[in-house]
Amino acid sequence: MISSKDKLTVAPCMTTEKEMHQTGFKPSLRLIDATMLVAGSMIGSGIFIVSADITRQTGSAGWLMFVWFITGFMTLTAALSYGELSAMFPKAGGQYIYLKEAYNPLISFLYGWSFFTVIQTATIAAVGVAFAKFTAYLLPQFSEDLVIANFGILQISPAQLLSIVIIFLLTYINTRGVSNAKWVQTIITLAKILSLALLIIFGLLALKSDVWQTNWLSGSTWNLQRLNIDGSIETYTSIAAFGAIAAAMVGSIFSSDSWHSVAFIAGEVKNPQRNVGLSLALGTILVTLLYMLTNLMYTGVLTLPEMAASEKDRVAVTASHIIFGNAGTMIIALMIMVSTFGCNNGLIMAGARVYYSMAKEGAFFKKVGTLNKQAVPEVALWLQAIIASLWCLSGRYGDLLDMISFVVVLFYMLTIIGIFILRKKRPEQPRPYKAFGYPVLPIIYVLMGLSFCILLIIYKPQYTWPGLIITLAGIPVYYLIAKKQIVK
Template sequence: MQTKTEPTTEFVPRLGLLDATMIVAGSMIGSGIFIVSAEITRSVGGAGWMLFMWLLAGIITVIAAVSYGELAAMFPKAGGQYVYLREAYNPLVGFLYGWSFFAVIQTGTIAAVGVAFAKFTAYLIPAFSDTNILLEAGFFRLSAAQLVAILVITLLTYINSRGVKDGAALQTFLTIIKLVSLFGLIICGFIWGARSDIWEANWQNAWSLSSLTLTGDQLSYTPLAGLAAFGAIAISMKGTLFSSDSWNSITSIASEVKRPERNIGLSLVLGTLVVTIIFILTNVMYLAVVPLKAIAFAPSDRVGVVTADYIFGSSGTVIMAIMAMISTFGCNNGLILSGARVYYIMAKDGLFFQKASVLNKNDVPGYSLWMQCIWASVLCLTGEYNNLLALVIFGVLLFYILTILGIYRLRWNRPELPRPYKAPGYPFLPAVYVVIAFALAVLLLIFETRYTLPGLGIILLGVPIYYVLISRQGKA
């Protein structure tokens, strides 16, 4: 008879619809809503274009989420997107996703959010700034901010190694705080901070697609046309899509959700819809409170902090920094909780370290969690927030496209599979997502080459690794 201290290999369903929805929403709401509007505004210039970037990201995220509901209902098991790609195509495609997920997608996102947590912590405690270099040896530099990011990732990994209920309870608690805080910020902004003169000034060149530069106190507009205009849109969408990403994290832990064939799809719809509305309202509030120049050139891109200063004065900036810290802390908790389940399923398939296929005494994949922690910590040392963001989003888009196309493929090749839930608007809505995401991926490949090419190289590196693993299985 198995005792509680022995490792197990099967997950136990412990999470309800509220837990699942909070994991979706909490994994989405991280640092992006407080930061990326600055880069977007610099890239596209007008308030109208800035809001449109957020709206477009929200629309395609919701389309993807409701489409994923069909796959989640068909395969209500741990592993999420890895399983969907394996079943829709073949084990190689599934492995390329899982390999990229570990190498850069999930771990890179965890690192980027950890760096963002440190960025806001440094606002309250300047000693934790990325300018405070603790160690320098040749090309290697360790800053206080990087160390903070690594420590937070380690702490959250430990919490999640204690059991899924502990991780989910923390996620629900932090997500509720984030939702209430953001709604409160929006309401306070419209009531106490909004000014008609700022709103009108921000909308004067709302649909003039231009790049912004600041010389002294003088704001300059450079009109964009042709390929340059598409490049600006792609760079902007990089930020909005990253801010809205990780909505599919709940699919990775489907085996631990009660009634997954119902609750996974429903949590995807509820979580993405609520967060999309919040993100759009937050940016409308920014435009009603803060001049466009102050949004575009906020110190360290901390638009949220600047906005709080306009609403509440100097004390508001402290409140906003704390809000952002809570937000990024909760976001990383959801990412760490869900990510390790993918490596667990890969290990069960013989395509990852075998230790990752074992659950610890708390019924969670402890080895997977700590492997993820170590590699995400290494990535914290490799770049700044925006660099990590660019490295991650290209691979994310490629695999989202393949997964949505997998819906068509499974409908054609495996019509006999039970489909308790079907993608609404099929075949039109999933096709809309594929077209938009493909166009953005191509534009990022053109305009963010120094990040997207390494990302593509990491994905392709998985091909020889896969065949090495398969040959070893054959020998075994």
Template sequence: MPLKEEETQQEMKRELGLLDATMLVVGSMIGSGIFIVSADITRNVGSAGWLIIIWILTGVITLMAALSYGELSAMFPKAGGQYVYLKEAYNKLIAFLYGWSFFMVIQTGTIAAVGVAFAKFAAYLYEPFSDQNILFNLGSFKINASQILAIVTIFLLTWINSRGVKNGKIIQTILTIVKILSLFGLIIAGLVFAFRENVWTTNWTNAFTPGQWTMNGSNMLQIGGTTLFAGVISAMVGSLFSSDAWNNVTFIAGEIKNPQKNIGLSLLLGTIIVTVIYVLANIMYTAILPMQEIAHAPADRVAVAASQYIFGSSGTILIALMIMISTFGCNNGLILSGARVYYTMAKDGLFLKQAAQLNKFEVPSWGLWTQCIWASALCLTGKYGDLLDYVIFVVLIFYILTIAGIFILRKTKPDAIRPYKAFGYPFIPALYIILAAILSLALLYYKTSTCGWGLLLVLTDIPVYYLSERYQKNKN
């Protein structure tokens, strides 16, 4: 049941400016992916040219979505972001399906995965944090030190953000600036001081001949046709996951100054900054590492392999520190923004009632701590790695619905104030919908076992919604 008017008088403080919003976009997008996923991309498409094509294509797709979201964020500059857009364009059912998928898997699953990535790289600096250090063993259920450290960081960041949005803002801005400077420093150091001309020449000879690397890494088998298409789709799972969470800034619209202008501008600036960093980082990899070394870097840690050429034996420690900073900042942005969705859902009677209340620091602490507990539980399952495929699948479904909502709202609310209109409308939004639909269908076809669970997750929320509605009517 939606809260009564007198119960919702508290208001969030508009503490965040354009720089803060842009740093939230960048910080939420850059986690551990850029340091790792290029290995899997290279195994699927083989060559340097195709590796860069995948990252550029991902950046273009992400930018098209971000530019389209600008119109929606300007129309509805309040907490909840994508949840609000779906409710306005469709109905509460579609918004509910998104909100609960967001809580059950999309946001909390990502928080868990990023937290464990932080812990795994912390083990480079202090070995007892390793996932091989089993602290509790009950048959097949095991708890390791890496999981405990991940949970500790999630609780710490939740506590910091429960003390006011200003605290989360400061951490986010500082860590993201450090992250950007560190990545540019790594790229420049690699291209200037560790450039290997023979490796560059070899990698970029026939650079646009696609292929797949054999298991032992010594040979690349040329591919084409449907095999190439399947390889591109599989490769883009990692790059899209690494470029996701750009829309988190829309969830905190209620705390951004001049949101009609700053949200859309932060989406544009943030996605461009991240795309440039990702493409340059991969160009640097191809200037230092032979393609077979990228494809078969130990544990897929491409950045570690590259840094050893750049910095010598200290490279592993430097990259571990960079990834810890990157993932810590990334999770801060995810934790900060995610709770605002549950806050708005609760105000509509679609989440725990207490989540609609703000604490004395004007932040939704109930939503923060509920998110914290579930994300921590996902850390303990050990299944977060398996979520990657169907997280992306579910995310794409709701991105498609949200951007299609622009067309719907142009018809149903033609007179609504639109301070900003979607760039390139109707062509850019329509092109995004087509590309995302192709990716979604291909993922469902080629990765049915994982993406099928994502589809099932969304569908099973439908009866939950109607049972909830019936309960509320009987209660009244």
């Protein structure tokens, strides 16, 4: 009889490229492909939207940039720390594998459960619907305001159906092999990096001196305050100000998330011990720089009240009217369509590898742990597409994504703490790459992440309990699976 612990645990080992071939995966992603996966999975629609809410929460240009800087610093620190783990365990599964090796199968299952039920699938849905919403600027028949089916509590719009079509299209492309998916990812990511860079350049050229002076040279540059849509201002108490920063970071963290996607497909990266960690660093540095410059550009063409009051929070559209005139809306719509298409390709590609790894260890449906003739987890890809499509139809993905940020950061902290645990637990295991700035930078990240989570619990509990409930709901599921394994 095999115990549930034995069934769900595999012995630690270093995976060579030859061994990866034997498992069925084909290492075909180069460093440039891996870097484009990191950058492409990060850049979706968030950078074009969330700065409106951050501006309302902080009420000043200085604090707006500070929120993006802190988020970028945390993201880069985490990426540099994950480099050590990816070099130790260069195989499919990424963070799921790291948590299992550092802690136990229950912790890793709870991550995988949250990842499957909300984190990845609802993100895919949100990005897909964002694609459809901006398609409506070019083709109004896809508007989210139209209703083509009404089932009482459930109303279906053309935007939701288009998002499902896009998800299924990208899923199909991914089932045809990682080579097809990598070319889609690399080409589209390069295109959106170039278009975002051009938006920054044209925006800085269109900079208004009076707007810049108001935002940056007045006495309110570093006044942390609540800026309402009507332009009125509310003053925070000294303690509540920290809660406002945490609430503001929900948007920037969502926009910077999925940076670790390449770790999920480490088994398909050439020379993973080197290239996974390097691509994490290069991709996060590139995106952080682009995000900082984009927000700096916003503050040069729009006053803070204009940013805060942007229609449907689409601050990039508001800025584009200043930069490009009447053509601005169409330009931004095309940019976001390209951006979200590429983002979802990366999310779809990476997410399925987590469910595959879970299934290989008996923690998920057995069929999910199989590869097709193209050496990709086709069943996992289609299952992910179905769940993401259900989120598209529900219309609740946006609320849940705001509420899941707490859990996402919590698992990031646990993973980085895992570096300390593994250094003590397995000092003899080869580490081709060691976490940059260890132990200082990892400790700083954990302290910052802990502060973020505590502040959300105190000041924005609605951002914490739904994610915790979803995560903890995985505990009985885990023991049910473990019980079945014992019976077998």
